[in-house]
Amino acid sequence: MSYLLKQLAREWRFLLRQKYLVVLLVCTFVMSGFAVFSGLSEVTQQKQTIERLKAADLTDLTNVQHKYEDPGSLAYYSFHLTYSSPSNLAFAALGERDIYPWKHRLNLLALEGQIYESDAQNAELAQAGKIDFVFVVSALAPLIVILLFHDLFANERTSGRHDLLVTTAKSYFALWGARIAVRLIAVIVCLMLPFYIGTLLSHSALADVGFVTFICVIYIAFWTALSVWWGKNASSAPRVASTLIGFWVLVAFIIPILGDLVINKTVHSPKGGDIVLTQREAVNDAWDLPKKTTMDAFVASNPQWKDHVDMQSEFEWKWYYAFQQVGDEKAGELSHAYRDAAHTRYQLAGIVSWFSPPLLLQRTFTRLASTDALAAFRYEYRMRGFHKSLREFYYPWLFIKGNPPKAALKNMPSFKKTMLNEMDEPEVTGVKLKENLSVN
Amino acid sequence: MSINNFSKVVIVAKDEWRYWLRSKLAMTVLAIGLVLTVASVIVTAITMMELSHTRHELQATSDKSFVDQPDRHPHRMVHYGHYAFRTPSPLSTLDPGIDAYTGNSIFLEGHRQNSAMFADSRQGTALTKLGSLTPAFIVQTLAPLLLILIGYSGISRERESQTLSYLLSQGTSGATLIAGKGLALLSVVALILTPLTISALFTLGSGEGLLAVASFVLGYALYLIVWVLLILLASSVFSKNSGSFTALAFVWILLCIVMPRVASTTASTAVSSAGKIETDFAVKAELRKLGDGHNTNDPAFKQFKQSLLNKYNVSSIDELPVNFRGLVASESEAKLTSVLNKFAEQRMQAELKQTQVSRYFGWVSPMVAIRSLSMIVVGTSIETHHRFLRETEQLRFDFVQGLNKVHVEKLSYQDDMNRNADTAATQKARVSAQNWQILQDFTFNVDSSKARAQRSIPAFLQLLLWIAVLLGGIKFVGRRLL
Numbered sequence: 030m031s032y033l034l035k036q037l038a039r040e041w042r043f044l045l046r047q048k049y050l051v052v053l054l055v056c057t058f059v060m061s062g063f064a065v066f067s068g069l070s071e072v073t074q075q076k077q078t079i080e081r082l083k084a085a086d087l088t089d090l091t092n093v094q095h096k097y098e099d100p101g102s103l104a105y106y107s108f109h110l111t112y113s114s115p116s117n118l119a120f121a122a123l124g125e126r127d128i129y130p131w132k133h134r135l136n137l138l139a140l141e142g143q144i145y146e147s148d149a150q151n152a153e154l155a156q157a158g159k160i161d162f163v164f165v166v167s168a169l170a171p172l173i174v175i176l177l178f179h180d181l182f183a184n185e186r187t188s189g190r191h192d193l194l195v196t197t198a199k200s201y202f203a204l205w206g207a208r209i210a211v212r213l214i215a216v217i218v219c220l221m222l223p224f225y226i227g228t229l230l231s232h233s234a235l236a237d238v239g240f241v242t243f244i245c246v247i248y249i250a251f252w253t254a255l256s257v258w259w260g261k262n263a264s265s266a267p268r269v270a271s272t273l274i275g276f277w278v279l280v281a282f283i284i285p286i287l288g289d290l291v292i293n294k295t296v297h298s299p300k301g302g303d304i305v306l307t308q309r310e311a312v313n314d315a316w317d318l319p320k321k322t323t324m325d326a327f328v329a330s331n332p333q334w335k336d337h338v339d340m341q342s343e344f345e346w347k348w349y350y351a352f353q354q355v356g357d358e359k360a361g362e363l364s365h366a367y368r369d370a371a372h373t374r375y376q377l378a379g380i381v382s383w384f385s386p387p388l389l390l391q392r393t394f395t396r397l398a399s400t401d402a403l404a405a406f407r408y409e410y411r412m413r414g415f416h417k418s419l420r421e422f423y424y425p426w427l428f429i430k431g432n433p434p435k436a437a438l439k440n441m442p443s444f445k446k447t448m449l450n451e452m453d454e455p456e457v458t459g460v461k462l463k464e465n466l467s468v469n
Numbered sequence: 470m471s472i473n474n475f476s477k478v479v480i481v482a483k484d485e486w487r488y489w490l491r492s493k494l495a496m497t498v499l500a501i502g503l504v505l506t507v508a509s510v511i512v513t514a515i516t517m518m519e520l521s522h523t524r525h526e527l528q529a530t531s532d533k534s535f536v537d538q539p540d541r542h543p544h545r546m547v548h549y550g551h552y553a554f555r556t557p558s559p560l561s562t563l564d565p566g567i568d569a570y571t572g573n574s575i576f577l578e579g580h581r582q583n584s585a586m587f588a589d590s591r592q593g594t595a596l597t598k599l600g601s602l603t604p605a606f607i608v609q610t611l612a613p614l615l616l617i618l619i620g621y622s623g624i625s626r627e628r629e630s631q632t633l634s635y636l637l638s639q640g641t642s643g644a645t646l647i648a649g650k651g652l653a654l655l656s657v658v659a660l661i662l663t664p665l666t667i668s669a670l671f672t673l674g675s676g677e678g679l680l681a682v683a684s685f686v687l688g689y690a691l692y693l694i695v696w697v698l699l700i701l702l703a704s705s706v707f708s709k710n711s712g713s714f715t716a717l718a719f720v721w722i723l724l725c726i727v728m729p730r731v732a733s734t735t736a737s738t739a740v741s742s743a744g745k746i747e748t749d750f751a752v753k754a755e756l757r758k759l760g761d762g763h764n765t766n767d768p769a770f771k772q773f774k775q776s777l778l779n780k781y782n783v784s785s786i787d788e789l790p791v792n793f794r795g796l797v798a799s800e801s802e803a804k805l806t807s808v809l810n811k812f813a814e815q816r817m818q819a820e821l822k823q824t825q826v827s828r829y830f831g832w833v834s835p836m837v838a839i840r841s842l843s844m845i846v847v848g849t850s851i852e853t854h855h856r857f858l859r860e861t862e863q864l865r866f867d868f869v870q871g872l873n874k875v876h877v878e879k880l881s882y883q884d885d886m887n888r889n890a891d892t893a894a895t896q897k898a899r900v901s902a903q904n905w906q907i908l909q910d911f912t913f914n915v916d917s918s919k920a921r922a923q924r925s926i927p928a929f930l931q932l933l934l935w936i937a938v939l940l941g942g943i944k945f946v947g948r949r950l951l
Contacts, residue, residue, distance in 0.1 A: 049712075049715060049716075052719075053719070056719075056723075060727060063731065063734075067734045067735075067738055070738050071734075071737070071738070074738075074741065078743075078744065078747065081747065082746060082747060085747070085750040089750065089753065110746075125595060128570070132744065132746055133746070134746055134749070142576075145586045145587060146583065146584055146586065147572060147584055147585075147586065148584065148744040148745045148746045149570075149571070149584075150737065150742070150744070151736075151737065151742065151820045151823050151824065151851065152567040152570040152571040152851060152854060153566075153567050153570075153733075153824050153827070153844070153850060153851040154733040154736055154737050154823060154824070154827060155567075155570045155733075156566065156567045156569075156570045157729045157730060157732065157733035157827065157840070158598060158599075158729070158730050158733065159730060159733060159734050159737075160727065160730035160731055160733075160734050164730065168599055168726065169722065169726065169727065172718070172722050172726075173722075176715055176718060176719060180711055180715075183711070184711065187709075187711070265710070265711075266710075266711040266714070266715075267621060267622065267710050267711055267713075267714035268494065270714060270715070270718060271494060271498075271618050271714075274614070274618075274718065278611065278614070281599050281600070282599060282600040282611070285596035285597060285598075285599065285600075286596070286597060286600065286601060286602045288594070288596050289594050289596040289597050289601075289602075290512070290602065292594050292596070293594070300523070300527075300587075301574075301586065301587030302527055302552065302554075302574050302586075302587060305576065305586065306530075306531075306534075306552070309549070309550070309576075310534070313538075313545070313548070313549045316541070316545055317539060317541070342889050343888070343889040343891060343892065343894070343895045344889045374594045375594065375595070377594070378594035378595060378596050381594070381596055382596070385596075387599065388596060388598075388599075391598065392595075401595070402595060
């Protein structure tokens, strides 16, 4: 044991004496630290935004409920906040949250006209991408590892020490094993330490932290093994590194780019614009159509209201909301195809990512942190469910009961309540989600 | 430099090429680089042309369906609304920039400013998070790496194989040697830039300004020159090939991979910009003071009503020669729009400020500088998107007010008030579909090439500063090569 420690201690002293190794490791630590710090502040900002929105939303809703009595106006002027909070692990993998919207305000009007609104962040910053922990590990760590390990053998060869070292060393491990171990541990510590501090601050689940540690160590070990193996018989360090960096470019850029091209060519999706155009035409045409046409279409999908669709005047709110829903239903097929295409693309991208370790890591990580496209689909699905519960709340008042008393407004659904009800259900993921997405 | 010296430089450059031609690595790298550049130019050109075509078509369909609407109450058309599509600029075939990250269509209707919808990135595979097959990405990120792989050993190789002292003692000055190696690398730069330049020149045919094309090519040339100088410097400073290589690879990671992201992360942390939903609350509070334009009895319009009665010298709104409801709609739309514009302007300013912060990083990373320069010159930067938002807002306001004018002048107040009485009354409260011709054809054009070139001056200065500093550094070490 003490022999082993002695070897490691010697290599550790060697490492400290090589300035460029120290610079590399310090830079790794700084980058990882910056990524974790900025990730934490981003997540805090998002959480604070949601809190502010919740408060403002409540005030606004109370105002509207004071001002209006009839269910039609209430439904027209009441907006309801929907949102998707960042998870405790989101700081380490900000994922797609800068691309997919995570907050909306919905009312009872046609959903297809509202759901594509995006309260996105600065597009020019989104295009550059953010630096988060998963980026540091998946994209930068391989490069750092390559720079740390590519010259392990070549360096000794060019200095003419290689053969002497090999013949005088007690064992293979005593020489190379200790050197590799020290560098590997150093780089892992530099990478992971800021992450652990981040998990402490954000109260991440221990199981998640363990799993992240596991995949990160495997990932870094993979790149280490590759670099060591490739550099074993080489005498020119730059040559080794060139090939390794070339491999990195291949798996990080080229394969994903080609995969993306192929997927986009094979998966056809309706144009988003067509969905809203269809929906708008349907809703606007309804004004000129006989009321019966609209109501018949409405009753076809909502038979429980069939005895209450007669109208006394040329404008009634129940008809207004009925044609809103009919508009949604008309666009439904396109909307499903649009969502299905997005989902198919996501799944195909999963296959491509098996050929690209950096993307595989990002995908696994963002899934764990619920910041990927799937989480965004899930949020959209929740919004649809919430809109449905809004309709279920308003329709009895609109079709039968007339003005709701103020006390009844307490039962108005809120996004938070809808989410709480969902907690009993098992987590919807993968294929299961696809089925559920097809429910309006 | 005398003729004699120049021919020496050329000899050194030729010799470097001879070395590359014999090296498998250099040739592979060069071939890959050229294939990638050419492929990206072709693929992106096709994609962007398709996009441009689709959006032109969608715009035409949208214009037509508006004009083709049947006889209606004019206010129905205000809510029917209109779609505007952002057609990409000709040069965006070389750098799509933020095109995929902002919605490319916007729904224009009365009383509201909607955000742009359907960003392509949301239908994407998330596979191109690290990089995409666009000429911009290839030349900004990968080309420097290729240059490093080819050129890292330019001087250090001579030193390591001990030919350097021989060369210098034979009367070749350090400066000549470095210049020669530099010339060889510059010829590689020219090779990489050729497909880019040809493609850029093609856009002149589609109406792109010469100034923009020239700035674009010059910007990329300057950027790659920065890398040539960095490579020459590292190669001259380090005594070993491996040292030069490690240093350059590390610098590349920092400048090309890390810095752009640090810039955007810092910008969004340093300058917070409230989202649209959040500012909408403030907008709503301010709008509440203005009154609801659908409700003529809203107390907010009392004064307006009185001034109208005085103007036409009548005692009740029924006697007015014009439609009071239309006037209220028009009046409230104008007031509302000024409020909406105020907040929209604030939001755009905040975004611009954020972007500005990230662009300052161009002083520390030439990659950030060329990234902004490229997007600005091409017309795919945030400024272009803001221009789109402003122009579509103008379009929105014009057609809504056009419809309100029709409402005021062509529909009588009595018919309007009775519109919900029965089917016949509803039919009567309509105007002819010919009135829908008020819609102006919308084609989005980016800023003039002069304006874009002017906007890119800071980024040019950033690149020029890099070049000046590096030239100084090389001059300094050039005298002490041994």
